[in-house]
Amino acid sequence: MPKKFVPVMLTPFTPQADIDYDVLEKLIDFYLASGVKGLFANCLSSEMYSLNEEERIKLTKAVVDHVDGRIPVVATGSFGLTIEDKAEFTKKIYDTGIEAVVLITSHYAKTGEDDDVLLNNFEKMLSLTGDIPLGLYECPVPYKRVLSAEMLKTLVDTGRMLYHKDTCCDEKLVAEKLQAIKGSKMQFFDAHTPNAVSSMKAGADGMSAIAGNFYPEVMCWLCDNVDNPGKQEEVKWLQEELRKGDIPVHTAYPMSAKFFLQLRGLPIHAISRSHALEPTPAERAGLDKLLQTMKMWCDKLGIKEKVYESVM
Template identity: 25%
Template sequence: MTIPAPPTGVVPPVCTPLTPDREVDVPSLRRLVDHLTAGGVHGLFVLGSTSEAAYLTDRQRRLVVETVAGHVAGRLPVLAGAIDMTTPRVLDHVRAVTEAGADAVVVAAPFYTRTHPAEIARHYRLVAAAASVPVIAYDIPSAVHTKLPAGLVLELGADGVLAGLKDSSGDLAGFREVVTGARAHPGITAFSALTGSELVVDSALALGADGAVPGLANVDPHGYVRLHRLCRDGEWQRARAEQERLCALFRMTEVGDPARMGGSSAALGAFKAALYLRGVIDCPATAEPQVPLSPEEVERVGKHLAAAGLL
């Protein structure tokens, strides 16, 4: 299958279910794909932050893509992260995930090394030249310590290097600059701007975004698909109410004790606990060295699910 150009709608960043000994739980991953598909999502994004890609071995990364792409069997586009420190390492991942069945790759700027915007541009041009599928930029400065300049993204979009942007920067004004710039740029004919924020999907769609990549959609795909539909239909009051319900549900990511765990452990632990409580996955384990939620914290996740009508 060739990915539609551009990818639009609700494209959840798929969690990676793990067994108690931290191997990929393939049956649970397939059930999660079925859960998301039944929710009406428009695509799937594997090997991003919510997928715990940074914690997975190369063997596990490939298994995730093979499992999801094989199970979807062309019914939905599968986007795969090709995320690593340098261009040669990213190119290795691009080859691996496309061979495993990915329809597009999502690529962050290089990290660890300090990079200049010219070097970031060269990075994307080299990746796009080698890739057999569309390349989507991943703007996630909290992880790579570089904010992708809107002008650079638009330049690469106009040159056909980038097919879109997944924006996880938290900078809605900067994201708007890309959205409006892509719409107005005479050289850009196909470019998809996707927000990675769970909390401002209605706002992003109102300013012209093409879709969303919300981690919380693992837990409530129907809610985000409903929100997307309401926004597309111009039912902004109902959309705001649905967004606010999802914002309340997102507070499950705050149950983890910050004195003993980081934000990633708390958020990913909550998503997986919710999927476990909903009967989608067999085990809520997160990858090492993340700290697991306590039984009491898992119980609090359940209360958030119940309040949202999901238990």
């Protein structure tokens, strides 16, 4: 099956730090023009922890409405103090029209609690959410709860889990997880750009990395060509280039992504609710250099660079 790139969406804000729905539509158009095959809304890159419940729902609904069925949309739904609260929010966000509600693994067991607690809480969650399609997200916040291959298979065997965003950053564990769920309906997306090629060649359905908020068309090219016999030299070369570019991508994120998109012509404000520090002059120079590097990748690989003016 063709591999897919699914960005973890940014949330644009106005100068008053309200959600900027006009720019959100322009950002979605930019993602779509770049060739993405899905969108992950209301996620960590979306600054979901700095949004209230009403904003999370309204933001996700705005994404679904603007996408208008062109590609699938998933969104995080495991918010609330109790399992019952999380189940109620899951129902509300599913009603926005998303394909699946993604559950954060660390919302179902505290640090130090074993997998029995995690499994019991997931089973309760399943019992309270009817037949709503669900997914899993090893989100780094509040802490990263990486699933074992055995636990992932146990959850997949419930028949409810259709999506997984993996953040273990471990090639061996990724391969074990993919083997454990082989033949299931779950779609597996790796978040770690440096392992993109190895994960997809091991069977991952695609990538869902923050690099997609800098150069989604490049990430789409990699997903499109990772199994192309005639492009293996270019794939290997691009993977190494992306590995080198991973440090500036993560520095001062998500502000760095908003600055980078400004350099690319998108009218997005460099405003974040969750990250107050702007990139330093040295970090901005690094983003300028990364943009020139991205243009070199596009020239070498024949990728049509997407800019704001050409999207609209």
